Amino acid sequence: MSNKKYWQNFGEMNQSEAFNKSSENEFNEQLLPFEEISNEGLLDGKTPRRDFLKYLGFSTAAAAIAASCEMPVRKAVPYLQKPDNVIPGVPNYYASTYVNGGDAISVVVKQRDGRPIKIEGNELSSITKGGTSAQAQASVLDLYDTTRLRHPLQRDGKDFKEVTTFDAFDAMIASAMGSIGTKPVVLLTSTISSPSTLQIINNFLAKYPGSRHVQYDEVSYSGMLLANEACYGKRAIPSYQFDKAQTIVSLSADFLGTWLSPVEFSKQYASNRKVTGEAPKLSRHFQFESMLSLTGSNADDRYTHKPSETGAVALALLAKLGGAVSAPSIADAKVKAGIDKAATELMKTKGASLVVCGSNDMNIQVVVNAINEIIGANGTTVNWASTNNTRKGIDADMNTLATDINSGAVGALLVYGCNPVYSHADGKKLGEAIAKLPVSISFNGTLDETTENCKYVIPSHHWLESWGDAEPKTGHFSFMQPLINPLFKTRAFQTSLMKWTGSQTVNIPSFDSAGNLLGVTPSKVSSADYENYIKDFWSAKADFQKALQDGVIELEIAPAAATFNAAALAAASGKAAAAKSGATEVVLYQKVSMGTGSQANNPWLQELPDPISKVTWDNYAMVSPELAKSLVGLDIMNNQRQADAYEVTPEKPVIKVTLGGKSLELPVLILPGLNDNTIAVALGYGRASADEKNSLERIGRSATGAGKNAYTLVGFDGTTYSYNGVATAEKTSTTYPLAQTQVHGSSESRPVIFETNLASYTKNPEALLEEPRNERMGLLVEGKTDFVKDGTIYPDYEKPGIKWGMSIDLNTCTGCSACVVACTAENNVSVVGKIQVQKAHEMHWLRIDRYFTGDVKNPDVVFQPMMCQHCDNAPCENVCPVAATNHSSEGLNQMTYNRCIGTRYCANNCPFKVRRFNWLDFTGADSFKDNQQPLRGSELNEVVFQMNDDLTRMVLNPDVTVRSRGVIEKCSFCVQRLQDSKLEAKKQQDPALVRNVKTACMQACPTNAISFGNVNDKESEVSKARADKNRNFYVLEQLHVLPNVSYLAKVRNTDRHVGIAEESHEEAHS
């Protein structure tokens, strides 16, 4: 057995009795109607025989009725005039851009018979290089959101009434705008990087003297913008080049998860984390933070401190690097040692080092700029030639606007793409003030918290229905083109502004090779709508069709430095160190799934388990075991009974967190790896209408009731918003259930992960997998050597043509979960709702197992994507009584839904616990129409009923069966894509074409951790990945199930021994 110990929760770590019992009872279900006979014999119960006959009779009769129904008459309606480029049944792919708030990701959208159904990354974009995020993947479902507004609205008392034509709406706006007098018009938007939209806004502002445009980021980067203005004279954010960084130090910046441009950074970061060759070179990553972030969990070395100590850590690092500041005292010896270590490493790789900081405090960011100056990052890993345009909001501007609105000093407020009533700390008050303004217009697509306070609502298109452009980084243009005719009577925000501005000129820009604006040529707009405008706008570009086809225009820009002004440091260093600190501090963070909360009504994101906490559908107060002891009196490290009581039930104690006079009641989630003084709370939850009873209809079925709004705890220090602060917390008498998928599918402490550190690996790469190899050899009969052929009594079946296989690199998997959402979208995986997740009924075909190992207070984290392993000697296949699951000659473990009778023997026999059972009708696919209704509320959350809506069903992939109640399902290796690629290869008569096939998870992965292909083909990606014999392992290989998914063991670039103390002990002996 391995000495390394990996654990998913405290019960597993301590091997407590209740934990073991609960994992034994993994498939315990109370849904069967024969409750009374569960313990007694079939005939000894109260009325089992009669019940049995009743159910038998009913099901026979029901089946007879259902089956004998006449075949429905189906219509086949061809086009009247078929468009040239549409062949029914053949998908088209168009490049576009996912835009949400400031975020802009170049994507390619799969459009099937006129409806967009899947988002893929655009490999032509040098920013994302084909990567996507969970949010971009999920956004296709937002298009079919039932809360989307279907026409323009005008407030009518407390409610709204429809405005029937756009002309009527325009006339209404014209007269309203005429009556505001001298009060200013304010356009409040999220950060806009679209060059054409910015021009339209300028034209609009020019019509109303005194008007202004305020850009507002729901999670602010003001601190960086202002610090860069002070240090470099530019109110901008540079591009970071993690691919050029050999040493990375992150001070609370979650750059792999949520910070700034995580897809871009993940791609860059992973390029230095691939283990290749004899003496592999890996970048070294230090993380200093207070909570356990996704980035922190990937760090080689991680140190925790109080949230208020970020400034002190930055200053200490600067001082250690020789900066002209006095080092503050750092109490924690480990952090101190970590700073020393980080400083040494940063200097060792000077010119290829990078320090980033997630704080929104301008002073801390100035200190970080000074550090980057010393380590030679400016111009190398920090590129000022191309700035990041996705965050431009200045907090003081927003707060001034809030004051103006509250005092009624604003004539007209136009809101687009942001939701300040929800995301501003004083949102409620702001909402009431907006309602009193003379004119308030919202362009948002739903009746969200801000929109419902506006007088006029003219919904803009969803991005999949829009024309548009974006410039996420200077010189990197990304284009949007509509994938579908607008579903509803909506109008582009830009078109509305153009109509209201009146006569228009378009300033056609020309750029130099660096992407700088050379000048503009004014020209008359051909018609007052955005579609024509954008075509005119880009008419100077020679081949706009080509640009639309590619989705991007990228200018060559050489990296450059900016001149650093050291004067700013003196003032900042004093303030950075002076942060207050208290016994308990709150830090507000974003989850990779929910982000700022703008996509909160997306059930795919709500049900996506947080990579670290594995909780779905809620936010909570994340605390360390130590803090839990003092806060709620649970000593889960030492008192096993308390630990079990806490962990085995979903009910968690609730604490009341008070910060700056505002308080929130949140359930406590105990996780290792947090600073002992820190309570971490996620933003983006707790969406609700002003009047609760409207929430379901306006905010939506997914967002309503999910978590609490932590934006209310955001502070303002006069310059910037602060996302941490000294708080008090007290226990309440209530509990609250959290739906956590953490130990669903426990590996029961079998060794499933192998890892080592870089030094040991370079010294003796073969030692990494020696232990499982020896174990396998021990299982063989004397004289035999081939485990695959000799380790079993079963015959070896040949795979004559193709044998599909997958390889996953644990070194580059960051746990970002984009793959999970991609899988959900591709394979019609159903959403089950919070109640069912609590019962371990989540349907995800692909889960990311998170394991802790090592130091209990500050553990290492390993992520392991786990899906059907397509075992060649699969235990599930042998036990199926109806052969509904069997093996193909291409190595696929096939699941045939129409044959499955739901015994679930296969799920019980799967060592990887990847088979999912449809306990209820989650998709409305059953032949009995209303069998979901009786379970509404008690077993099924409101959100499950979304799939009964024709609008939402448009997102379904027509090539994948929608499963009904009572059948097992699981990862199919995206068999529909495999079949399609083979068909293409056969049509083209070229077997090499199957190398192009990508599974949905692989395609979504921003770090290329997953490779897939034909194992029989030595040139395929997967064969190349598996050639790394020293790291290639199969999970539970000793069971001789012969999986077709292999993993590459993790190698950390750290001096520590990876794993627990026993290992170092053992190595000392050897």
Place this chain on the structure above:
Amino acid sequence: MSRYRITINKALASLLLVIIFSFNNSVFAADGEALFKANCSNCHKPDADYTGPALKGWSTREPDKNWVYKWVANPAQMIATDPYAKSLFDKWKPTVMTAFSNLKKDEIDAILKYVDDYAPPATMAGTSGTGAGGETGSDNTLLYGILTLVLALVALILLQVNSNLRKLSDEKEGVHRGEPVPFYRNKTYLMAGVLVLFAVGGYFVISGAIGLGRMKNYQPVQPIYYSHKVHAGVNQISCLYCHGSAQDSKHAGIPSVNVCMNCHMAIKEYKGDPIVREDGKSVNGTEEIQKLYQYAGWNPDTKQYNADKNADGIPDGAKPIEWVKIHNLPDHVYFNHSQHVKVGKQQCQTCHGNIQEMPEVYQFAELSMGWCVNCHRESKVDFYNKETKEGNKFYSIYEKFHKDIKEHKLDSVTVEKIGGTECQKCHY
């Protein structure tokens, strides 16, 4: 009486066999016909002028075959150089014949032979054949049924007689038996009756259950009486002209209205043989074409589409045709036409029957899983031959089969061999 019937039935059955065989031959044998349908039939008819001239009797107009080869390979060039070609162009302009440089000489020969030998097909031959087959089948069943019943009755009578005789003989010998049980209370009879009922009932229940959801011979009434026989049969239009996506997509596709209008802008009335519905009513082809004009928003008098006054992008009054779908597969079945048509090189008729003989389409095949799987077991794939470089190169990766073929362990590779009967080839 029954003796005569048997003779008649036998005769009918053998006639049916002959018809079926000759019929199959006519579908699969004639190379020239297939080539003609695939390449020429969109513009030419063998015996009548169409978009282009009738091809029959070509040699009377231009006896030199070489001229034909050159013309087919490059009509544009011929028009420029050859006087007869020029005169042809003048007659049929502005239409210029498409160049078919891919047609080989022997293929052109086959086409020429086909058009020369062409005779218009005899009316309704196929339909009457099927009809006769149906009758013979049912007659036989009836006959056997009556025979069985008669025999069963005879057996029953004999049994009764036997038991009565035994009773008499017993009485004679003085053996006294109890009161005789009437046959309807006799347990042996009752048991036998129950068993027979069970077997017959079970047979019908099971065959009924298997047939649930299967709709062989389904022939719904369509919004327009569209005759495949007139289009694909008499007028020889290639299937792929209208169902083009069969080679690209999983759906064969129903042609959009504008595809119909490609021809029907010119063809305004039906002048062919009278069309008769199966119930005996006659169909007015010209009226059916008028229905199409309604759907298309076309005014046959002005020869123009209606104006688009309501600005919805289509002519006013136009609407798509709501055909009734005949071939319905369950939702959990994935079927791809292009796989079968382009890769598997299957004829449409294999699954859809002799569509070119069907006045209205009905579901020809059972479309059951057993039916699919049978074909997958028997059909051979276009396996790659490493020596001659023939066949689909995709299959070059099947090393094991190449080895087996070389060692003569295997003579051909069926669809089943490459995994064509595995669940997840059709169910996912």
